[in-house]
Amino acid sequence: MSAARRNLLGLSRKELAEFAVSIGEARYRGAQLFLWLYGRGATSFSAMTDLGKAFRERLSLAATIEGLTPAAVRHSRADGTMKFLFLLRDGAGVESVLIPPASAFVGKGVANDDEQRRLTLCLSTQVGCPLDCAFCATGTMGYSRNLTAGEIVDQFLQVRRATGRRITNVVFMGMGEPLMNYDNVMRAVEILSAGAEIAARRIVISTAGWAPQIRRLGEEKQTVKLAVSLHSAVEATRARLMPVTRKFGLAELRAALESYYRATRRRVTYEVIFFDGINDSVREVAALIAFARVVPCKINVIPFHSIRFTGTKGFGASLSPSRRQEKIVERLRAANLTVMVRSSAGEDIEGACGQLAVREGALRPRAVRTVGQT
Numbered sequence: 001m002s003a004a005r006r007n008l009l010g011l012s013r014k015e016l017a018e019f020a021v022s023i024g025e026a027r028y029r030g031a032q033l034f035l036w037l038y039g040r041g042a043t044s045f046s047a048m049t050d051l052g053k054a055f056r057e058r059l060s061l062a063a064t065i066e067g068l069t070p071a072a073v074r075h076s077r078a079d080g081t082m083k084f085l086f087l088l089r090d091g092a093g094v095e096s097v098l099i100p101p102a103s104a105f106v107g108k109g110v111a112n113d114d115e116q117r118r119l120t121l122c123l124s125t126q127v128g129c130p131l132d133c134a135f136c137a138t139g140t141m142g143y144s145r146n147l148t149a150g151e152i153v154d155q156f157l158q159v160r161r162a163t164g165r166r167i168t169n170v171v172f173m174g175m176g177e178p179l180m181n182y183d184n185v186m187r188a189v190e191i192l193s194a195g196a197e198i199a200a201r202r203i204v205i206s207t208a209g210w211a212p213q214i215r216r217l218g219e220e221k222q223t224v225k226l227a228v229s230l231h232s233a234v235e236a237t238r239a240r241l242m243p244v245t246r247k248f249g250l251a252e253l254r255a256a257l258e259s260y261y262r263a264t265r266r267r268v269t270y271e272v273i274f275f276d277g278i279n280d281s282v283r284e285v286a287a288l289i290a291f292a293r294v295v296p297c298k299i300n301v302i303p304f305h306s307i308r309f310t311g312t313k314g315f316g317a318s319l320s321p322s323r324r325q326e327k328i329v330e331r332l333r334a335a336n337l338t339v340m341v342r343s344s345a346g347e348d349i350e351g352a353c354g355q356l357a358v359r360e361g362a363l364r365p366r367a368v369r370t371v372g373q374t
């Protein structure tokens with residue numbers, strides 16, 4: 001009896017070479033498979049036309065290319081953002097968001113060339129999320145599991161195939177905490193940068209502050225960009241907003257960031273949402289400025305997006321956007337900090353930052369459904 005066929009989607013270049021050897025082929029076959037799977041996005045071995053019939057037949061006996069099932073696409077009428085829902089083999093679902101050029105930031109005047117060409121894809125790394133930030137929709141779903149590297153990469157391959165567009169940037173800011181799924185996320189980074197031509201410096205990993213793995217990014221001298229969802233530099237406030245603070249406090253986060261910066265000399269991005277009466281006081285802003293002095297950084301201010309549709313109760317439901325945001329941004333800039341104000345691209349399709357949540361009812365397998373304008 002033959003062994004179970006190996007799913008090649010998500011294997012790195014090295015793993016594909018090893019796989020080729022394991023079925024009696026030369027190592028260089030791995031590089032050919034790598035190019036077909038990730039560069040050209042082949043979904044079947046028969047499509048790999050330059051590989052030779054005998055090799056392709058051997059491949060179909062030993063391997064599969066098993067991806068996600070596309071389940072729905074929503075288009076934002078307001079700004080062209082697209083949100084994709086994918087079903088996983090075990091019936092769970094994840095979402096990815098494609099953000100059109102020049103809509104990521106507001107209030108910066110005319111976008112430069114790079115921004116005009118930028119097409120950013122936001123990927124999920126876990127089914128749900130265990131961190132339960134008070135303001136985030138994903139947290140309300142609870143946590144099921146890490147995504148495999150194949151499931152992460154296939155979000156990219158499918159969106160590229162479905163839209164036929166050249167994606168220039170990738171951000172790990174979808175559902176889940178990427179640094180809790182370190183190995184699979186880094187394997188996806190390798191595949192995207194070497195196989196799909198997204199330079200690692202155009203890939204952002206956003207973390208709620210998983211300190212040990214921030215250090216590890218530094219130790220491994222990873223060239224991805226690091227973003228940290230900070231939200232408050234006052235311990236008690238941050239712990240209320242982001243329970244992960246009770247595991248890795250601000251002192252530990254600060255030390256991890258110093259270690260990361262020493263190793264990489266890369267500037268860190270802090271993401272901050274200002275909430276009315278929570279983290280918008282003079283004291284909070286002073287603490288934020290002090291924290292921002294620890295390592296060279298940039299601050300991205302994200303407007304608070306409503307998560308009312310998740311039925312959140314308690315503290316989370318009481319949160320509302322600060323009315324002082326503009327003043328605070330001025331204050332931060334006066335302190336010589338680089339501050340960007342993010343737009344709310346995709347808010348009308350619940351595809352903006354923090355709004356990704358897959359509801360039970362959305363998960364019955366069905367034909368691809370397109371909602372909204374096409």
Ligand code: SAH
Pocket residue numbers: 135136137172173174175176177178206207208209227228229271273302303304305306307353354355
């Ligand atoms: N777990 C990672 C990545 C996913 S969240 C992290 O925490 O960074 C991606 C970004 O969306 C984070 O900066 C997060 O703080 C932000 N976010 C979460 N909920 C939000 C909301 N309701 N409105 C605006 N931004 C939100």
